[in-house]
Amino acid sequence: MTMIKIDQYFDPAGWQKFTKAAEGRETPLLVVDLSRIKTKFHEMVGFFPNAKIHYAMKASPAVEVINLLADLGSNFDCASIYELERVLDCGVDASRISYGNTIKKAEHVKYAFDKGVDLYATDSAADLKNIAEHAPGSKIFVRILVQGSETAEWPLSRKFGCHPDMAIELLIQARALGLVPYGISFHVGSQQKDVAAWDDALAKVKYMFDWMKNEEGIKLQMINLGGGFPANYISEVNPIKVYAEEINRYLTDDYNAEDMPEIILEPGRSLVGGSGVLVSDVVLISRKSNTDLTRWVYTDVGLFQGLIETLGEAIKYPVYTPKMETSTSEGTVVLAGPTCDSTDIMYEEAGYQLPEELGIGDKIYWLTTGAYTNSYSSVEFNGFPPLEVTYID
Numbered sequence: 001m002t003m004i005k006i007d008q009y010f011d012p013a014g015w016q017k018f019t020k021a022a023e024g025r026e027t028p029l030l031v032v033d034l035s036r037i038k039t040k041f042h043e044m045v046g047f048f049p050n051a052k053i054h055y056a057m058k059a060s061p062a063v064e065v066i067n068l069l070a071d072l073g074s075n076f077d078c079a080s081i082y083e084l085e086r087v088l089d090c091g092v093d094a095s096r097i098s099y100g101n102t103i104k105k106a107e108h109v110k111y112a113f114d115k116g117v118d119l120y121a122t123d124s125a126a127d128l129k130n131i132a133e134h135a136p137g138s139k140i141f142v143r144i145l146v147q148g149s150e151t152a153e154w155p156l157s158r159k160f161g162c163h164p165d166m167a168i169e170l171l172i173q174a175r176a177l178g179l180v181p182y183g184i185s186f187h188v189g190s191q192q193k194d195v196a197a198w199d200d201a202l203a204k205v206k207y208m209f210d211w212m213k214n215e216e217g218i219k220l221q222m223i224n225l226g227g228g229f230p231a232n233y234i235s236e237v238n239p240i241k242v243y244a245e246e247i248n249r250y251l252t253d254d255y256n257a258e259d260m261p262e263i264i265l266e267p268g269r270s271l272v273g274g275s276g277v278l279v280s281d282v283v284l285i286s287r288k289s290n291t292d293l294t295r296w297v298y299t300d301v302g303l304f305q306g307l308i309e310t311l312g313e314a315i316k317y318p319v320y321t322p323k324m325e326t327s328t329s330e331g332t333v334v335l336a337g338p339t340c341d342s343t344d345i346m347y348e349e350a351g352y353q354l355p356e357e358l359g360i361g362d363k364i365y366w367l368t369t370g371a372y373t374n375s376y377s378s379v380e381f382n383g384f385p386p387l388e389v390t391y392i393d
């Protein structure tokens, strides 16, 4: 894997903001530039003018991010009552919030309902019953299982969603239980590189919309297209514009303008990923034998300080060190974190290249680390404190 160029990711002024914010600060430190989230949000709204954006808070549940997106008019999807509490505390009205987790305790459904939330995801009869009991009359969307795990860098597997036949049964049951069978959702997998994954999923949804109308007289009103839109890591991805053009085309192929359902998007990674740079120091460089061709580079950040998505080397962050600008030779490295856990190796197989001149104490910058980092950071594994974050705009 060749070394990156910083100008592939930032213009000089944009990059300077990050380095300035980190100057003199202890590492590891995540620097988040809120202005980049603002730009991404406007971009998303511009490309999907008819969709409602429910920011997937799990990507970064920070108050600074919520306040920004709330001011920009975003809605929110929460995964727990704790995220719900956070977003309500930021002054967001419950009418702008969906409860997107299909796994929830009865008392948490009650809590959300008491706070005014009336839009719930489900994918099972037991959860549906819970919702009927504790959030009576609410709007239900059923999550279906879809393809896409082979082309997503962070697949969401089979944990969520159900077969469309079961989803139809749940929607029918929802009506019988006094709930509103409102729509269908899916998630094609996070960092989904194949736009056609939405095409396959929407074909299933269309079939279900028609079935429900023709066989049950139920007119579903909403499609939730989930997240999955990419951030800019190492491997090339299509711009959001291409995703939007394709998805909007799939939708207009399937529905007339007057029948177009409400469209919800739940982006997480694509909105906030590019806003973060994780600044770390090199703690140790070593080799495992006198003839070892590979250097082991240990940084003060690892899987337990926010880089958990490097598990299985799934998400490949762009890694930058200023010595790349002047380096005359580079070599393959293993990149590992600081803890005494052998899982704490970010990249062993990927073949990351770093300058031979790299030394202990040098800075390593992990780009595109604004999503799924700070919230994943452990509390005190090996005694290391949770990841420090600073916000700039």
Ligand SMILES: Cc1ncc(COP(=O)(O)O)c(C=O)c1O
Pocket (backbone or CB within 6 Å): 056, 058, 059, 077, 100, 101, 156, 187, 189, 190, 191, 226, 227, 228, 229, 266, 267, 268, 269, 270
């Ligand atoms: C229900 C739901 N919606 C949205 C998202 C956000 O997905 P992404 O970060 O790929 O945009 C997730 C991610 O796990 C999710 O579980």
